Amino acid sequence: MKHSIATFALVFGLATILSAQSNVPRSKEALFIESSGPSEVILAATGIGTAKTNWLGKVDQEELTTSAKLDARRAAIWFVVLGGSDPILTTDGEKSKFAGIQESFFEAQNINKYIAWESDRFEERVKIDDGKKLRIKRLMRVNTRLVKDDLVALGVTTAQADLTEKMGLPTIMVLPEAPKGRYPLDLLKSDKTLKKGAEVIESYLTARRYDVIVPEQQEGLQDLVSASQTLKDVEDDPTYLIALSVGADVYITYNVTTESRRVGSREVKKAAVAVRAFETTTGRLLGTETGYSAERPTMDAAVIEEGINDAIEKVLARITAYWKDDLARGLQYKVIISVSTDFSTSEAEDIMFEVMDVFDDMAKTTKEILMTDYTLDYLIWADYERYDRSSNVYRDLKRAIEKAVPDGSLRRVALNRKLVVLSVEME
Amino acid sequence: MPVQPTNKERNMRNLIFFMLLGAVALSVSGQNDTYTRKSVTFLDAIILASPDARNLSLNQISYIGKTVKERVQLPRFDFNPLPENSPLTREFISEVNSRNALSVDEIAEIMNRTFVPEIVKIMDEYAEQRASELVDEATKMSFITTKAKDMGITAENLEQVLNSGFIYLPYMNGYSRAVDSEKEDDKTKYTVTVSIGGGIFWFKIAYMDGKTSVKPVVKNESTSIGFATKYDFEDAEENAFEAAVLNYARNLENATKEYDEFKLTTQVAEVVGTQVGFRMGKREGLRIDDRFIVGEYVESSNGEMKFKRDGFVRIGQIADNRENASELSHGYGVIVGDWAPGMSLVEYPRLNLDIYILMGTLPLSTESSLYDVEGGGGLGAEIAYNLGGITQTPHWYFDLAAMIGGASITDSWTGDDIFDSVTRFLVSGSVMKRMQWRRFDAYGQLGFAHQQTWGNWDDSMGDTYTDRNANNGLLVGLGLNYTLSIDLTAGIRYSLYTGESDEWTRYNADNEEVGSISGPALRYSGSGIAFQIIYAPPSLAFDPASTLSNMIP
Numbered sequence: 001m002k003h004s005i006a007t008f009a010l011v012f013g014l015a016t017i018l019s020a021q022s023n024v025p026r027s028k029e030a031l032f033i034e035s036s037g038p039s040e041v042i043l044a045a046t047g048i049g050t051a052k053t054n055w056l057g058k059v060d061q062e063e064l065t066t067s068a069k070l071d072a073r074r075a076a077i078w079f080v081v082l083g084g085s086d087p088i089l090t091t092d093g094e095k096s097k098f099a100g101i102q103e104s105f106f107e108a109q110n111i112n113k114y115i116a117w118e119s120d121r122f123e124e125r126v127k128i129d130d131g132k133k134l135r136i137k138r139l140m141r142v143n144t145r146l147v148k149d150d151l152v153a154l155g156v157t158t159a160q161a162d163l164t165e166k167m168g169l170p171t172i173m174v175l176p177e178a179p180k181g182r183y184p185l186d187l188l189k190s191d192k193t194l195k196k197g198a199e200v201i202e203s204y205l206t207a208r209r210y211d212v213i214v215p216e217q218q219e220g221l222q223d224l225v226s227a228s229q230t231l232k233d234v235e236d237d238p239t240y241l242i243a244l245s246v247g248a249d250v251y252i253t254y255n256v257t258t259e260s261r262r263v264g265s266r267e268v269k270k271a272a273v274a275v276r277a278f279e280t281t282t283g284r285l286l287g288t289e290t291g292y293s294a295e296r297p298t299m300d301a302a303v304i305e306e307g308i309n310d311a312i313e314k315v316l317a318r319i320t321a322y323w324k325d326d327l328a329r330g331l332q333y334k335v336i337i338s339v340s341t342d343f344s345t346s347e348a349e350d351i352m353f354e355v356m357d358v359f360d361d362m363a364k365t366t367k368e369i370l371m372t373d374y375t376l377d378y379l380i381w382a383d384y385e386r387y388d389r390s391s392n393v394y395r396d397l398k399r400a401i402e403k404a405v406p407d408g409s410l411r412r413v414a415l416n417r418k419l420v421v422l423s424v425e426m427e
Numbered sequence: 428m429p430v431q432p433t434n435k436e437r438n439m440r441n442l443i444f445f446m447l448l449g450a451v452a453l454s455v456s457g458q459n460d461t462y463t464r465k466s467v468t469f470l471d472a473i474i475l476a477s478p479d480a481r482n483l484s485l486n487q488i489s490y491i492g493k494t495v496k497e498r499v500q501l502p503r504f505d506f507n508p509l510p511e512n513s514p515l516t517r518e519f520i521s522e523v524n525s526r527n528a529l530s531v532d533e534i535a536e537i538m539n540r541t542f543v544p545e546i547v548k549i550m551d552e553y554a555e556q557r558a559s560e561l562v563d564e565a566t567k568m569s570f571i572t573t574k575a576k577d578m579g580i581t582a583e584n585l586e587q588v589l590n591s592g593f594i595y596l597p598y599m600n601g602y603s604r605a606v607d608s609e610k611e612d613d614k615t616k617y618t619v620t621v622s623i624g625g626g627i628f629w630f631k632i633a634y635m636d637g638k639t640s641v642k643p644v645v646k647n648e649s650t651s652i653g654f655a656t657k658y659d660f661e662d663a664e665e666n667a668f669e670a671a672v673l674n675y676a677r678n679l680e681n682a683t684k685e686y687d688e689f690k691l692t693t694q695v696a697e698v699v700g701t702q703v704g705f706r707m708g709k710r711e712g713l714r715i716d717d718r719f720i721v722g723e724y725v726e727s728s729n730g731e732m733k734f735k736r737d738g739f740v741r742i743g744q745i746a747d748n749r750e751n752a753s754e755l756s757h758g759y760g761v762i763v764g765d766w767a768p769g770m771s772l773v774e775y776p777r778l779n780l781d782i783y784i785l786m787g788t789l790p791l792s793t794e795s796s797l798y799d800v801e802g803g804g805g806l807g808a809e810i811a812y813n814l815g816g817i818t819q820t821p822h823w824y825f826d827l828a829a830m831i832g833g834a835s836i837t838d839s840w841t842g843d844d845i846f847d848s849v850t851r852f853l854v855s856g857s858v859m860k861r862m863q864w865r866r867f868d869a870y871g872q873l874g875f876a877h878q879q880t881w882g883n884w885d886d887s888m889g890d891t892y893t894d895r896n897a898n899n900g901l902l903v904g905l906g907l908n909y910t911l912s913i914d915l916t917a918g919i920r921y922s923l924y925t926g927e928s929d930e931w932t933r934y935n936a937d938n939e940e941v942g943s944i945s946g947p948a949l950r951y952s953g954s955g956i957a958f959q960i961i962y963a964p965p966s967l968a969f970d971p972a973s974t975l976s977n978m979i980p
Contacts, residue, residue: 033565033569034565034569034570035570036568036569036570036573037570037574042565042568042569044565058765059765061765061766061767062698062767064767065767065768065769117568119564119565120564120696120768121564121694121769122694122768122769125694125723125724125769125770126723126724126725126726126732127723127724127725127726127735128725128726131725135726136769139564139565139568141568261582261636262637263582263585263586263589264547264550264551264554264585264589264634265551266551266554266555266585268581268582268585270582294571294581294582294583295581295582295583296571296577296579296580296581296582297555297580297582297585298571298575298577298580301575302571302575302577305570305574305575306570306571306575309570
């Protein structure tokens with residue numbers, strides 16, 4: 001008898017588990033419409049509704065609609081968390097953690113709080129599967145910041161705030177793309193469109209609590225640039241130079257194109273804005289996106305901002321992903337050391353080998369960019385506990401080199417939070 | 428001194444030419460389930476497309492133009508009136524008149540060359556305001572409206588407005604008049620029957636990069652008859668003509684609504700029991716008891732999309748969305764399906780009246796012991812004009828009915844028929860209120876009935892006489908109907924009549940009164956039961972109400 005009860009309980013339990021519907025969205029389909037602000041996106045989310053049939057074989061319409069609406073909300077949140085080209089969760093670790101909590105995360109009560117607004121119209125409403133299922137498409141505005149905060153609280157992802165405490169969010173500089181021979185800061189001063197573009201991007205970044213460096217506000221900028229320019233391996237790219245000089249982790253360039261035509265008596269304008277993000281130390285392209293505004297009979301500033309809104313969110317997502325990866329490796333510095341030609345090439349080589357050994361001690365990862373007879377260009381990812389400032393790198397290098405090379409001394413050429421330019425002089 | 432025609436009349440007169448009434452391509456509506464307002468321009472001109480139509484007088488043409496305009500200028504349209512006597516319109520008329528015969532496409536081409544740029548200018552003037560109504564919900568929530576404080580209009584919205592232009596051009600291709608007269612008390616009574624035929628051509632303006640083109644898209648046609656009997660010939664002619672034109676214009680109004688692009692469509696916003704709420708109202712000119720099909724799109728396994736009907740609603744309450752766009756109108760379900768928010772509502776245009784076909788009995792009896800009197804079966808028709816526009820609540824009607832049937836009047840002693848044949852006739856006017864519950868509706872009716880009984884007999888000389896008895900009384904009716912389809916209902920009615928009369932009047936074969944006679948006192952009181960079929964027509968050949976009123980000399 002006991003055996004029968006246990007078997008029944010097991011079968012009943014299994015049946016209950018199997019019949020329980022998963023909270024993970026069925027459709028997983030959403031279309032990004034617009035980034036309506038730094039913490040909100042508008043999506044057209046598709047939901048697939050299902051409902052039980054009654055004894056007449058009829059599907060309950062209300063249940064079907066409610067189920068489709070809920071699935072559309074879940075699909076919208078799924079898109080923000082895992083879907084699209086720039087989801088919140090990017091690493092396998094994060095995705096794996098999320099898989100463990102997704103059933104509770106996608107519970108109706110939980111996801112409803114992320115939906116800031118939902119259209120009461122259906123963009124699409126179609127019965128499928130012989131009328132047993134309903135596919136709908138609705139517009140909704142999702143509060144992405146709240147989603148991110150909750151994922152941090154659930155331990156799925158690392159909070160940007162945590163990053164700030166440890167090593168700070170990436171410092172970003174924004175400048176327009178300058179044609180050859182033009183200086184980007186001059187363009188900012190002379191072109192109102194470009195100025196507006198910079199303001200919009202900077203507003204986005206500050207709203208996300210990134211450190212934004214405004215180069216035209218930097219005192220002695222020209223001196224810093226000149227110092228960087230003296231380095232022979234540095235390319236002739238003024239934006240790159242400025243970014244290096246001001247110590248930005250990442251720099252963003254952009255260009256704005258506006259077109260207009262007439263519809264009736266009105267001039268309608270459309271803006272296309274290309275936004276590109278680079279890693280400052282290497283000039284590596286982190287992300288590029290072109291955003292388009294709708295064609296509107298409005299002022300330039302409005303279509304430019306609309307175009308930037310369309311692009312910036314995706315680029316920022318890629319910067320964040322890059323930053324997370326980089327954080328795992330340590331704090332990145334670009335170190336350029338030039339050895340005085342007073343040393344012989346053989347002596348200079350020994351000095352550089354010594355420097356490399358020091359790098360291996362202080363950094364989790366290193367990357368050699370350039371090594372010539374008298375110059376060494378290195379990227380190091382130093383332990384952020386010990387080397388939270390570039391002066392610490394400088395100090396340890398100085399100590400080690402001056403010990404290893406008694407007739408040489410290490411001098412500072414330029415030092416900022418990203419760039420360490422040093423020279424070894426013969427005493 | 429001859430009366431000089433006005434400029435307007437000159438225009439009318441000028442626009443008399445033959446036209447090859449070609450077929451017009453119908454546009455097919457897509458899956459869009461929200462009506463967008465159309466911009467309509469009318470011309471103060473009518474094409475006279477047949478030799479009969481050229482017999483119309485200037486006043487008649489003017490009356491047709493005015494009446495059609497009043498009916499076709501629906502609240503669902505925005506209007507772009509061309510300035511009166513615009514040189515561009517005159518140029519159009521002059522060019523059209525210079526040609527012997529024209530096809531519809533040729534007219535479209537002349538329109539495009541002459542006054543269409545002017546229409547586009549007018550549309551352009553209002554484009555921003557009209558385009559702002561097309562801004563979707565996502566845009567209203569987006570940066571462009573919330574932060575940039577812009578109206579959110581796109582070039583697409585503006586182009587949609589500039590491509591929403593239609594021009595309508597009425598035409599007449601049939602007109603005939605028949606006159607009958609008879610002497611009555613030294614006066615001549617004229618009965619005039621006017622028959623007219625014609626329609627409206629709708630042209631669509633297309634705008635692209637500053638260039639316009641015009642193409643004919645739909646042709647609505649109608650024919651109509653008007654009757655009048657008057658002692659004054661001119662009155663009879665005028666009343667018959669006006670009755671025909673009014674009915675013709677009403678038919679065209681409904682035909683216009685039937686064009687897919689002009690049909691009101693929207694989404695169901697809420698479903699409460701058998702009631703649905705939706706965003707549309709006075710601004711679109713909804714009428715109480717208007718019919719809307721409820722349906723949804725269904726995708727088959729091979730990916731084909733079809734619109735599946737699932738019952739219909741009638742309008743029960745109309746929101747004033749001119750003030751508050753989010754206010755919902757409500758419809759009551761008649762054939763109720765599995766409804767849910769998001770389903771589509773598609774207008775099913777019908778005239779604002781119902782036609783009843785009746786088959787039943789009419790009561791007739793007597794208290795006289797000399798006669799046996801018995802009512803018989805009858806056939807009839809009733810027209811119920813919807814009073815929703817006045818009552819603002821559903822299912823109120825003003826009914827006009829006529830029924831004809833037989834009866835038997837026999838000698839109670841011998842059992843012989845008193846007359847060779849006996850006919851019963853009833854006309855009534857009443858107010859009816861129906862109460863709908865899904866497919867069923869019950870109704871009550873109260874009004875007046877005029878009833879007649881007449882018997883024919885031949886005397887020994889072979890002369891035929893008719894003895895007639897008439898009565899005016901009250902009518903109280905109850906009924907129960909079952910809706911078969913969106914425009915067809917079947918039911919039964921139980922009617923109670925009052926009154927009796929012992930006044931008999933004799934007429935000879937020429938319908939001349941011979942004198943009063945004594946006969947059985949007929950009781951019209953009692954009940955009648957009838958089976959009824961109710962049909963909601965898209966058009967009528969003539970209007971019974973105006974016909975009835977025009978029958979009073």
